[in-house]
Amino acid sequence: MNLSSLDLNLLLVLHTVLEEKSVAKAAASLHVTSSAVSNALGRLRGLLGDPLLVRHGRGLVPTRKAIELAPRLRAALEELQGALEGAAAPFVPAQTDRMFALACSDNDQLARVPRIAAAFSARMPRATLRIVSIDQLEATDGLASGQVDAVIAPIEAAGPGLHAAELYRDEAVMVVRRDHPKVGKRLSKQAFNELGHVDIWLSIEGPGVGHRFIEGFLQRNGLRRSVSLIVPGFAAAAMAAATTDLIAGLPRLVAEALAQHLPLRIVELPVAPPPFQMHLLWHERTHADEGARFFRELVLGAMRTNQPFKPR
Template sequence: MRYARAVMNLSAIDLNLFLVLHAVLETGSATDAAKQLHVTQSAVSNALARLREMLGDPLFVRSGRGLVPTPRCEELRPLVVNAVAQLQVAVDGQRFVPAESTRTFTLSCGDNQDVCDVPRVVEAFARKLPRARLRVVSIDFLMASDGLTTGEVDAALAPQMVATRDGYFCEDLYLEEMAFLVRKEHPRLRGSTLTKEEFNASRHIGMVIAQGRPGIGHRYFQEFCKEHGLEFNPALSVSHFIAAGMAVTRTDYVAGMPGRTADALCAMLPVKRLRLAITTPPMPMALIWHERTHSDPGARYFRQLMVEVLKEPSMTRATEPRAKPAAAARRARGR
């Protein structure tokens, strides 16, 4: 079916149609979008039909039981998301009432935070924002959408050094230790400490959690290995720490990962945690957001909720979160 691109003034456009488009983009389903908007499914279908005619594009194609955006629709996504977010801010103003808010808040994090941090965040979120919705998305999604800059993502849990772009803010939450997992019945590694010789003689599991590439944590550890003569010899690369833990149960591989995640997997799988004989420096983890949402009352409340839940007492709390300009961060890395 061909769609003729209509030319019309903005004043002639029903802006409610873009609220429908936003809901379908968010849910991937006309049925779920109708539930979110409290309208019938036919009303959503009719709105999409009008948008297709107006924009000259099919916007979505069916895939299984869901809807997949066309390239043109993906171009519109950040514009629509940002526009709806700005309208929400304009409507809310400074009168953000947590118990009444029906807003959707989006958090990006890795699967290690899915295991260790998100359950605690969800518990507080359900109690303090009972009518709101929490959406947790992957680091891949954050990078592909440039989510913090576009407003698609409200905040991210990530290593502090991620906040190296102009306009980014961060607040330190906790220090993450490096740990190593092996299966309990490993034939060589029987103690609780992994020596340099044992590390170098082992094969390892690498992590590719950032769009199929090693992330900051991996690069951080690679520099440590070079400094201390450790030989990282990957036999397998996976995109999730949980997958690394599962692979350990069936092999003699060694998997490096955040200590809290290692402890969680030890409670679920026949694996044990080892400490590297050479002390590895902890990695500071932070809550990161963009200046676009810095002053928004709802986003500010959401961030404060996570800080209250996740920040360790040992981390000195600044009276005002720090901005992390890209130029300053690059200079720091160059020293």
């Protein structure tokens, strides 16, 4: 029998009649009329090709088929009831052992994930935080598929079915090796246009929306990049700039963090760039999930404790 053609309420009726051994008592238990129970039994008899219950004296006795079905029905309904009660159970952060996945670039992995991880382990000590790359997110369509709970990205990356909340603002700076022979305290337009650049493509598909944002700014201000090297992350770009004469553009916060560990200098762009706003994005399918909502609030709280962006 195809379950799609079966009204599952009929099985609940049969289970109740078998337990109560009476149509009237089953009707009272189910808060329906006796005729409704009788009609349901009639439909089941036709579907299963068996009388299921037959009159004996003043009561009903089950057929062999009904006797065989009874324990299976009871187990199935109890399991379903348990699943529904479990699904409705309140989310307890300190007790959950769920895995939560956050997608972000290595910029945020370097500069912000440690703060998120500290808050995560303090509030959900038994849970697991998984960080995935933007490439992994795109390869699996992670937000829509449910494999990723949230992503840190520009609002321009938000598509249909996505929600967004503001996270932080940052701005672009350039990094060069500490003893770069052609870059002084400031980076001139001429040097910017003539020197080789390290470009960053977070996705195998090519430049993303953040890349297009900065390219538009450069073009409007007479700046152009001669790209000599393309890397998949900000740390690789910084390492290349620290060991060659190439220059690289990075968000200020991660540039400041990396300059503490690499022989790098931070220099301003020839024209002050506008700050860019990053958001936390998540899918409609997890919008109402209590655990996912707690995780998003945790990320938002951890990120917003960073020092506010101060324009030059």
